[in-house]
Amino acid sequence: MRERWSVGVLCALPALLAALLTGCQSPSGGAEEDGRLGEKSPTPTAAARPSGYGAVFLAIDECSSFGTVSFTEVPCTSERAAARVVARHDGRVSDGPPCPATTDFVLHISEQRPSSDEDGDGAVPRGYACMRHLQPPHPGDPGGGGGPRTIVGDCVYDAGGGKVRETACDGKGKNRPQYRVTKAVAERADCPASTALYVRLGGERPVGCARAL
Secondary structure (H helix, E strand, O other), X not given: OOOOEEEOOOOOOOOOOOOEEEOOOOOOOOOOOOOOEEOOOOOOOOEEEOOOOOOOOOXXXXXXXXXXXXXXXXXXXXXXXXXXXXXXXXXXXXXXXXXXXXXXXXXXXXXEOOOOOOOOOOOEOOEEEEEEEOOOOOOOOOOOOOOOOOOOOOEEEEEEOOEEEEEOOOXXXXXXXXXXXXXXXXXXHHOOOOOOEEEEOOOOOXXXXXXXX
């Protein structure tokens, strides 16, 4: 069997004037064997605006509203609440810790200096919030077909042009799954013999062993 290498995705978009919502994509890195790269399909972007709840804009356990154009911080008890912050970091995604494995999406927050803000210092620092929907579906779950990270249990398909992208394992997504990541290991040599594709996951066990479906 000819081995193939694919790179899993983690993305950092340039900060805009407001926070951007994005799905997971990974930096393109060096590929081995036949030079295949992997990335997740991007999701629509959305702006986030501070609303005055809490000492920090979108702190851990705070919630954001529904939105296709903009996201607003709201009380988690509000009927408008749609997603909860499971991790929050300052700076750029590329420079900071990765989001938890089952994060559904990431809100990128650009530095802002509004007339009024949460703690009164006149600034909302650049950062990113790892978000989890309050209700299913959860694209960040194993096999869910989305989220900012590729994890064990996820499925991918050949997107052409030397790339693979994640899709739902149940076959209900736009693209049919062709490989499933069954194990995360430190080195390719640790993958089982049935491995047909290697996916770069990052972290302490950066190699994903994927079998053909």
